[in-house]
Amino acid sequence: MKAVRYSRFGGPEVLEIVDLPDPSPGHGQVRIAVRAAGVNASDWKKRAGLMDQELPQTLGYEAAGVVDELGEGVTDVSVGQRVFGFSTEGAAQAELAVLSSYAPVPPSLDFAGAAALPAAIETATRALDRLGVGGGGTLLVNGASGSVGSAAVQLAAVRGARVIGTAGPANHEYLRSLGAEPVGYGAGLVERVRALVPGGVDVALDVAGSGVLPELVELAGGAEHVVTVADFGGAQEQGVVFSRGDDGRALHALGGIGELIESGRFTVRVARTFPLAEVAEAHRVGERGGVRGKLVLLVG
Numbered sequence: 001m002k003a004v005r006y007s008r009f010g011g012p013e014v015l016e017i018v019d020l021p022d023p024s025p026g027h028g029q030v031r032i033a034v035r036a037a038g039v040n041a042s043d044w045k046k047r048a049g050l051m052d053q054e055l056p057q058t059l060g061y062e063a064a065g066v067v068d069e070l071g072e073g074v075t076d077v078s079v080g081q082r083v084f085g086f087s088t089e090g091a092a093q094a095e096l097a098v099l100s101s102y103a104p105v106p107p108s109l110d111f112a113g114a115a116a117l118p119a120a121i122e123t124a125t126r127a128l129d130r131l132g133v134g135g136g137g138t139l140l141v142n143g144a145s146g147s148v149g150s151a152a153v154q155l156a157a158v159r160g161a162r163v164i165g166t167a168g169p170a171n172h173e174y175l176r177s178l179g180a181e182p183v184g185y186g187a188g189l190v191e192r193v194r195a196l197v198p199g200g201v202d203v204a205l206d207v208a209g210s211g212v213l214p215e216l217v218e219l220a221g222g223a224e225h226v227v228t229v230a231d232f233g234g235a236q237e238q239g240v241v242f243s244r245g246d247d248g249r250a251l252h253a254l255g256g257i258g259e260l261i262e263s264g265r266f267t268v269r270v271a272r273t274f275p276l277a278e279v280a281e282a283h284r285v286g287e288r289g290g291v292r293g294k295l296v297l298l299v300g
Contacts (some may be wrong), residue, residue, distance in 0.1 A: 001021075004017060004279050005056050006055075010047070010048070011047075012044075015279050015283065020094070023098045026071050027072045027073050028100070030098070030099050031069040033095070034092065034299045037060045037276075039093075040062075041286065043286075057090070061088075063087060063093075063115055064083070064105055066081070083102045084102065084115060084117055085099040086100060086102070086122075094299070109268070115296050119147075121253040122254070126243055127205050128205070133203060135159060136160065139161045139205065140205070141166070142205065143166060143207040143208025144163075144180055144182070145167040146291075149208070150269065152205055153165050153179060153180045154179065155260075155266070157178070163181065164182075164193060166183055168185070190218060201219050204220040205228070205229075206231055206240075208230055228243070269293035269294065270294050276297050276298065278297075
């Protein structure tokens with residue numbers, strides 16, 4: 001099968017499309033013919049040598065496609081079914097991928113939309129669970145217009161929370177459409193949020209890593225009411241929880257998202273798609289920043 005791989009660390013130019021052996025699913029896993037695979041910031045961090053140090057490495061933790069082989073013990077899906085989910089092997093950017101956690105593709109979504117779901121909804125759900133977000137509380141999301149941020153906004157709104165989200169002016173209407181009250185980021189954030197919630201918020205989630213953890217701690221009334229998924233150094237300095245899934249992933253999010261999508265309570269925005277062979281360009285676009293939605297590779 002064709003797959004994305006790199007054998008040295010560096011810029012996007014180190015990415016190659018290579019031939020690798022076809023994978024086989026283990027117990028409880030399924031293999032899919034990949035139709036689309038999500039691209040995440042962790043991909044270029046790994047490629048640059050900022051995370052895992054093993055070489056060579058494949059890429060991709062989320063994909064959508066058609067089941068073509070079942071592992072032992074799998075009874076909840078069948079060959080030919082459209083599914084999306086996680087590849088724990090980190091090899092989803094390929095023609096074939098083994099998924100360890102999966103769910104049916106919602107009927108109204110295409111493969112690109114489904115491939116944009118797993119990382120965003122799992123990360124958002126994990127953070128909301130950690131913060132105890134529910135009805136009656138107020139959540140501040142820093143970086144609310146990105147893929148994880150917009151997922152957190154919508155999932156928190158479904159739970160009955162009041163949501164305030166930071167974003168640039170161009171994304172304020174988008175946040176309103178998701179059910180959030182937008183505020184601009186940058187200097188004066190505390191004052192702008194207090195204009196909406198004079199007593200501060202109940203909890204805050206940082207998905208942007210833009211150095212505002214001190215302000216979030218102030219607004220939420222303490223570090224114990226703040227979670228970040230993007231600022232490891234700041235979390236250590238401020239005593240804030242940095243959530244990266246080591247303490248358990250919120251895989252239940254996969255099974256519940258379909259009903260929310262079909263009922264119109266959750267939407268996913270794909271910013272741009274690329275053929276698998278143009279993965280290097282996808283990295284360049286992602287690293288430049290400012291992407292409104294998810295970058296997705298199309299396969300086949």
